[in-house]
Amino acid sequence: MSRVSVRAAGVLPYRVRKGQLEVAMVHRPRYDDWSWPKGKLDRGEDWATAAARETVEETGLTVRLGMPLPEAQYRLRGGQLKRVRYWAGEVIGGSGELEHEVDEVIWLSPDKAGSRLSYERDCEQLGALVTLERAGLLDTWPLLVVRHATALPRGNWKKPDPLRPLDDAGHRWSAHLVPLLTAYAPTRLLSSPSVRCYDTVKPFATVSGVELVTKKGLSEEGFEADPSKLDKHLGRLLDAGEPAALCTHGPVLEPLLATVRSLAGKELDSGSRSLLTRLRKKSLDKGEVLALTMTGTGADARVVALERHRPPS
DSSP states (O other), rough: OOEOOOOOOEEEEEEEEEHHHEEEEEETTTTTEOOEEEEEEEOOOOOHHHHHHHHHHHSSSEEEEEEEEEEEEEEESSOOEEEEEEEEEEEEEOOOOOOOSSSSSEEEOOOHHHHSSSOOGGGHHHHHHHHHTTEEEEEEEEEEEOOOOOBBOOOGOOOOOOOOOOHHHHHHHHHHHHHHHHOOOOOOOEEEESSSHHHHHHHHHHHHHOOOOOOOGSSSSHHHHHHHHHHHHHHHHHTTTTOEEEOOOOHHHHHHHHHHHHHOOOTHHHHHHHHHHHHHHHHOTTOOEEEEEEEEEEGGOOOEEEEEEEOOO
């Protein structure tokens, strides 16, 4: 099997105007081609982070990642095998000023975009986007489940456990999470009041301006005292159907992920279903983010895609 030499990520930015779907394409003067905004992953960068970053750099548009789209693999002129992962990306802001390797961005209907594309391989992502739109699966929202980053060992901490702080690696990872969470752009941010949880997502709250709200029911102690509060907090997020992230502890994740598994929609692939089943028993790694793509609200809320973002081992 050929080894992938170049890893890249991209987005099909979309919007709906007057009830009609439109997608944004970029023109690169170096190659004189029309394609989707994309670019190589930086060293140590996550796929999703790179996809959102490259979109901003090439189009000036800020997107919120939604449903994953078919990836592409192809040979470069030098013979290297390149892999590109794509997402649908709802445009939520940005100046639209061109910043990087692109001299023009145009918005077109899917039909006109298909005619403009320079590479036939890019048609697969466009076709998938149109299929999702017809199935009502572009109207999604992210629910990010975060386990706190690594903290000082319990045995080395003499004060109350909720005050136990992140270790140096945990603080570094909390900074790494800022662009990753930004790629999904949550507008609601909940955390256990324990310092190790709060400080895991605080850097994102500081940069984004999203209010960080603490809930005792997301702490180990609060969950042990009243497990029903976890269901209440999760239920309110599902009722709202707004982009959200919550940070909690390993012992709380088992029941939370059991509920998430029960929300798996028919659109969720078998591999993702199996992963949710395994995570109910093994939980997430410390610092890990499980990005759930949701559709619907309340009793109709369901998981239609997921992405696992793990710290380096």
